[in-house]
Amino acid sequence: MRRNILPRLQGVLKRKFSRVTSTVRIVEVGPRDGLQNERSIVPAAVKVDFINQLSRTGLKCIEVTSFVSPKWVPQMGDNAEVFQAIEKVPGISYPVLVPNVKGLESAMKVGVKEIAVFTSASEGFSQKNTNGSIQQVINRTKDVINVAKDHSIKIRGYISCVVGCPYDGYVKPSAVAKLCETLLSLGCYEISLGDTIGVGTTNLMKDMLKAVLVVAPSDKLGIHCHDTYGQALVNVCTALESGITVVDSAVSGLGGCPYAKGASGNVATEDLVYMLQGLGVRTDVDLNSLIEVGQFISKTINKPTNSKVNSALFKNLNP
Numbered sequence: 001m002r003r004n005i006l007p008r009l010q011g012v013l014k015r016k017f018s019r020v021t022s023t024v025r026i027v028e029v030g031p032r033d034g035l036q037n038e039r040s041i042v043p044a045a046v047k048v049d050f051i052n053q054l055s056r057t058g059l060k061c062i063e064v065t066s067f068v069s070p071k072w073v074p075q076m077g078d079n080a081e082v083f084q085a086i087e088k089v090p091g092i093s094y095p096v097l098v099p100n101v102k103g104l105e106s107a108m109k110v111g112v113k114e115i116a117v118f119t120s121a122s123e124g125f126s127q128k129n130t131n132g133s134i135q136q137v138i139n140r141t142k143d144v145i146n147v148a149k150d151h152s153i154k155i156r157g158y159i160s161c162v163v164g165c166p167y168d169g170y171v172k173p174s175a176v177a178k179l180c181e182t183l184l185s186l187g188c189y190e191i192s193l194g195d196t197i198g199v200g201t202t203n204l205m206k207d208m209l210k211a212v213l214v215v216a217p218s219d220k221l222g223i224h225c226h227d228t229y230g231q232a233l234v235n236v237c238t239a240l241e242s243g244i245t246v247v248d249s250a251v252s253g254l255g256g257c258p259y260a261k262g263a264s265g266n267v268a269t270e271d272l273v274y275m276l277q278g279l280g281v282r283t284d285v286d287l288n289s290l291i292e293v294g295q296f297i298s299k300t301i302n303k304p305t306n307s308k309v310n311s312a313l314f315k316n317l318n319p
């Protein structure tokens with residue numbers, strides 16, 4: 001007679017991850033990080049439909065676009081149109097990525113209430129992604145933060161390349177910690193630690209987090225893992241075990257940075273939610289609705305989903 005092993009397995013997982021939080025806040029980055037690297041321009045109406053569908057899944061934070069230079073990232077050139085057209089559901093935040101005061105001013109014109117500023121722990125990526133050294137980008141970011149604070153706009157911070165850089169290689173944990181301290185002191189309410197090229201392993205993550213947690217409490221941190229080497233979920237677990245309770249992800253595993261060649265998408269939101277459910281962690285996100293949105297965007301941009309959970313569940317539901 002076959003015994004149902006799931007309850008026992010969940011018990012083992014709970015004991016193993018006993019230090020893991022009981023709730024996780026997911027920051028969905030599919031519409032921004034997920035689409036920014038798409039070669040063919042996705043029509044604004046599709047982006048709006050995509051974001052509105054995501055708003056109905058239970059997600060509480062959806063990064064919707066970026067107000068960067070359209071010369072650098074043409075895909076996000078419709079930022080104002082998209083932001084204005086989406087339904088703003090009460091209780092959901094809709095942050096946008098902003099590189100400079102010019103971007104912030106454009107974002108404010110359309111009523112943006114939350115922004116994300118972005119920096120890199122490695123010089124090579126800083127130059128390629130934002131055309132400036134780490135220090136120049138910090139100076140630029142300071143100006144953005146000062147204006148944002150004057151207008152009561154919430155500010156999240158990103159640090160890219162927290163374990164490895166496509167141009168400089170290994171990144172020292174001390175460099176990440178130093179930048180994290182700076183961004184928090186400038187006024188970011190939370191720092192998202194980005195494994196931009198998905199090279200992180202458990203030990204690299206642990207070393208980096210150990211250094212960062214000396215300068216920042218875990219409730220000021222989020223984790224942002226790309227899945228290039230298939231390590232994203234493991235790295236998320238490592239972060240959860242360190243006390244982090246905020247995880248960035250993209251439905252369908254969309255994404256990549258135009259200035260990090262070869263890097264694959266983010267950890268898929270469907271896979272993340274499924275894993276968290278297995279750990280008994282609350283997300284308030286409805287997995288079935290996510291599967292539908294993942295199918296919608298994959299079909300629309302004509303790419304197979306990168307979410308294993310989406311592939312498996314969709315096949316089960318539609319044999």
Ligand SMILES: CC(C)(COP(=O)([O-])OP(=O)([O-])OC[C@H]1O[C@@H](n2cnc3c(N)ncnc32)[C@H](O)[C@@H]1OP(=O)([O-])[O-])[C@@H](O)C(=O)NCCC(=O)NCCSC(=O)C[C@@](C)(O)CC(=O)[O-]
Pocket residue numbers: 033036066067068069070071072073097099100102103104106118129130131158159160161194195196224256257258259
């Ligand atoms: C930072 C800059 C602007 C410097 O770019 P620059 O070329 O040094 O800037 P500039 O001030 O010399 O301006 C050049 C032109 O761009 C215009 N411009 C300048 N700024 C803006 C703006 N905000 N909105 C609209 N237009 C703008 C500006 O007006 C000018 O136009 P022109 O006079 O030639 O006609 C540029 O390098 C840039 O936009 N970079 C963004 C690149 C990007 O978006 N990368 C992907 C996002 S980061 C990421 O994905 C990583 C993350 C966050 O997900 C975490 C992780 O995974 O690690």
